[in-house]
Amino acid sequence: MMRWVTLFVSLLLTGVKVGDKAPTFSLKNIDGKLVSLSDYAKEKGVIVIFTCNHCPYAKLYEDRIIALHKEFASKGFPVVAINPNAPEIVPEDSYENMQKRAKEKGYPFPYLFDETQEVAKAYGATKTPHVFLLKKEGDDFRVAYIGAIDDSPNDAKKVQKRYLAEAIQALLDGKAVPIPETKAIGCSVKYRK
């Protein structure tokens, strides 16, 4: 029995945990330029969100992600969106379609293509959307929160707990993040076999 539990845990715990140093990245943005975590060295932190075009849950959160960026970028926590899906598995998540979607929605933040899926693997992204809130500590970024954006994926009007926003607010107030990990339903990241 313990063997089963251990097997399960080992399958899920690859990637980062809260408190870990955030893996660095340097990925191609929709404008063709590379964006790196180190570009954000002067910020208080970064909201890294693995998301994509095709997933209904990701679509439900598009407007809320834009609103989060508008609310928190000026306070030192900008959004960086990363698409981890293999376009040969989901053509809707190709680089060209990312450019198209970002233009349609007017994304005010970078939308990066994790072509090799190495960054998603390093973070342990399992689904879209999947949030990793990073906090600047000295020269490093550390993971401060992992999970969902809020408690109401189905309906933005029914949100009662803004898990991510509350985590950012705690960091801004110099407090411990009240709920450092939450569950979220999402589309599985389409990893190549």
Added chain:
Amino acid sequence: MTRLILSVIPSLALAQALPSRRWTEIENHLRHTPETLYVLNFWSTWCRPCIAELPHLQAAYHKLKSTLPVQFWLISLDLPPDGAYKAAQLLRQKHISLPAFWLSENDPNTWIPRLNPEWDGAIPYTHLGLTPIGHPHAFSSPQEVEDFVKRGYDAMGNPFRQPPADWRQGGR
């Protein structure tokens, strides 16, 4: 609003909705039927790997049911307002006849930790009743499903018993 009604009506015409269940109702049912090993499959019509594994689950059930006290439940995580209709329609089209429900819950943080604190919400996900045993990936063959259920069954004891009430304690 008109768009919403228009999107619901065609689904209504084609299929019945799946019965809706709250998580506590499912949990209570499992607690009161400890003699049956429930294979809970969490899926949705927008999840391609979930749809691909449905026939494997059904085939495995038909092979297992004569030897094990096993029941499969498909639990749809499709979104309102029409998710329960869409899910029913897809199951009909694919000739999947396993019992299926539509989960009427909004925040996964209210029920996922009660099923398995290790599961982060990515689907497909398959779980054995109220045991700690889960499969956080898609199955690629009926044999894989059978192996998972049989190994879980053996691990939990034969005949199938519910784990002790405190199995979740102790850092699991």
